Amino acid sequence: MAVAGVGLAAYTAKSSGLDARALRPPGALNGIDFLSACVRCGLCVEACPYDTLKLATLFEPVTTGTPFFEARSVPCEMCEDIPCQTACPTGAISPDLASIDDAKMGLAVLIDQENCLNYQGLRCDICYQVCPVMDEAITLDIRRNERTGHHAMFIPTVHSDACTGCGKCEQACPLEKEAIKVLPLEIAKGELGHHYRWGWKEKEKAGESLIGEMLELPHGLPSGDTK
Amino acid sequence: MRLPVGARATQVNGFFNAHKYLILRRISQLTILMLFMLGPLAGVWIIKGNLSASLFLETIPMSDPFVLLQSFVAGHIPETTALIGAAIVTLVYFGLGGRVFCSWVCPVNVITDLAHWLRRKLKIRTSTKLSPNIRWYLLLLSLVMPLITGTIIWEQVNPVSLLHRGLIFTMGLGWFLVAAIFMFDFLLVERGWCGHICPMGAFYNALGKKSIVRVDASSRDKCDKCMDCFAVCPEPQILKGPLFGADKGQSSLIDTGDCTNCGRCIDVCSEKVFEIKNRFTR
Numbered sequence A: 001m002a003v004a005g006v007g008l009a010a011y012t013a014k015s016s017g018l019d020a021r022a023l024r025p026p027g028a029l030n031g032i033d034f035l036s037a038c039v040r041c042g043l044c045v046e047a048c049p050y051d052t053l054k055l056a057t058l059f060e061p062v063t064t065g066t067p068f069f070e071a072r073s074v075p076c077e078m079c080e081d082i083p084c085q086t087a088c089p090t091g092a093i094s095p096d097l098a099s100i101d102d103a104k105m106g107l108a109v110l111i112d113q114e115n116c117l118n119y120q121g122l123r124c125d126i127c128y129q130v131c132p133v134m135d136e137a138i139t140l141d142i143r144r145n146e147r148t149g150h151h152a153m154f155i156p157t158v159h160s161d162a163c164t165g166c167g168k169c170e171q172a173c174p175l176e177k178e179a180i181k182v183l184p185l186e187i188a189k190g191e192l193g194h195h196y197r198w199g200w201k202e203k204e205k206a207g208e209s210l211i212g213e214m215l216e217l218p219h220g221l222p223s224g225d226t227k
Numbered sequence B: 001m002r003l004p005v006g007a008r009a010t011q012v013n014g015f016f017n018a019h020k021y022l023i024l025r026r027i028s029q030l031t032i033l034m035l036f037m038l039g040p041l042a043g044v045w046i047i048k049g050n051l052s053a054s055l056f057l058e059t060i061p062m063s064d065p066f067v068l069l070q071s072f073v074a075g076h077i078p079e080t081t082a083l084i085g086a087a088i089v090t091l092v093y094f095g096l097g098g099r100v101f102c103s104w105v106c107p108v109n110v111i112t113d114l115a116h117w118l119r120r121k122l123k124i125r126t127s128t129k130l131s132p133n134i135r136w137y138l139l140l141l142s143l144v145m146p147l148i149t150g151t152i153i154w155e156q157v158n159p160v161s162l163l164h165r166g167l168i169f170t171m172g173l174g175w176f177l178v179a180a181i182f183m184f185d186f187l188l189v190e191r192g193w194c195g196h197i198c199p200m201g202a203f204y205n206a207l208g209k210k211s212i213v214r215v216d217a218s219s220r221d222k223c224d225k226c227m228d229c230f231a232v233c234p235e236p237q238i239l240k241g242p243l244f245g246a247d248k249g250q251s252s253l254i255d256t257g258d259c260t261n262c263g264r265c266i267d268v269c270s271e272k273v274f275e276i277k278n279r280f281t282r
């Protein structure tokens, strides 16, 4: 019995992580909370009009029976009425998600700058164009093209506050293998050291510099001299 | 010469009466499965979801109280829809007999029954002894582990939901597990899975301990000890008392959660010893 228990626990531990290429439906609870709530009924899968969602089968790298989607094959179309959420009887897809625009299924990351066409100075722009939260989740940031010397580069830049992780960009990227990938937030996001403060933000909050203006710091010069 | 199991009943009562409950059960199991599959296959949505949670005719929710209990232990308070669904399912099995789920609904039952039938046909008698109480320990385990891991752990491997879900959605490598259970029952342990191991059966067993519908060996004085019922019953140990315990003052009611109310004993008995009774008015 103990053996069965340990075996089961080991299998769970191994399979309860979400594969880096698998995304949860919009509004899904995070990580372990989702695994305590989802009864693997597939009602969300059947409710999705675009066949986005699938249920994981045994030995797949997603917890057996739980719903997920792979952005590159079928992304989430961000339905206004969020049918998958309405269908979920358990709250594993939380009813707290009020608008699909607030969904956080993952975060798009332009992961391969060496192959992204825009990074070479071309105007592919496809990820930017297909994004349902256009100009908010992905913006094109203008940078000087150092290669040609007199052109601009339009760098697709993802903003985590607006990106829903729907995966439309990943699906649409015209490369053989996509340069932009939607990753689960745990993988995509860094986290600031908890004691870190951005000086300029603190200054703005306080309305003035917190240490006053009296401090004179030495200016390091390339020559090694100060001042 | 000793007749094959059930042959006498067929002679005396006719083929249909000697297979009535078996046929009804297979129809029930198949119909339930088909209703679930009709949606994804043909776009006819009578019932959505699967045995873990479903929605009947867009209005009546049903959910498996076993999985919901695991979810609760894992630390999630399910939404009302799921709770109502579990209440409905619980009530139904509380009345009809918990393990009615096993014999009338569960898809794995078809597999394990097949294994058992083949064993009998091929006269495979070897069977490793296992304690039938394993299921109770596993039930306990499946309800304690979520406390530690915070996840619904039995659902990772539960062959019942895995098979049902797989047939409606996709099976993938799940077939290995189903095949393993078949081989286990067929070659290693007689009635191995359902009779010894499955914690889901144990859960519904507990749920239906005092169910209203019960099989009653009401005409046990007519029993001619052919033992055919013992050969077909998935839990043969439960028959002894009600059948032969008259002089010890034992009731003829098969009053245990182990009984799946499959009615197979009724089928194979040429003497019509058994019948289905309401526990209160019998």
Ligand code: SF4
Pocket: A025, A026, A047, A048, A049, A050, A051, A052, A053, A075, A076, A077, A078, A079, A082, A083, A084, A085, A100
């Ligand atoms: S929001 Fe729409 S497209 Fe996206 S998963 Fe839900 S039902 Fe499918």
Ligand code: SF4
Pocket: A037, A038, A039, A040, A041, A042, A043, A044, A045, A066, A067, A087, A088, A089, A090, A091, A092, A093, B053
């Ligand atoms: S509807 Fe909810 S409980 Fe059912 S599989 Fe989807 S997320 Fe899980």
Ligand code: SF4
Pocket: A110, A115, A116, A117, A118, A119, A124, A125, A126, A127, A128, A156, A172, A173, A174, A175, A178, A179, A180
């Ligand atoms: S679609 Fe792909 S190649 Fe085109 S700009 Fe976006 S990431 Fe680059």
Ligand code: SF4
Pocket: B101, B102, B103, B106, B107, B108, B109, B112, B160, B193, B194, B195, B198, B199, B200, B201, B202
């Ligand atoms: S014991 Fe388990 S597998 Fe067997 S019929 Fe019952 S629920 Fe299904």
Ligand code: SF4
Pocket: B215, B232, B233, B234, B235, B236, B238, B239, B254, B258, B259, B260, B261, B262, B263, B264, B265, B266
């Ligand atoms: S006693 Fe009869 S009804 Fe109950 S499980 Fe055995 S064969 Fe089925």
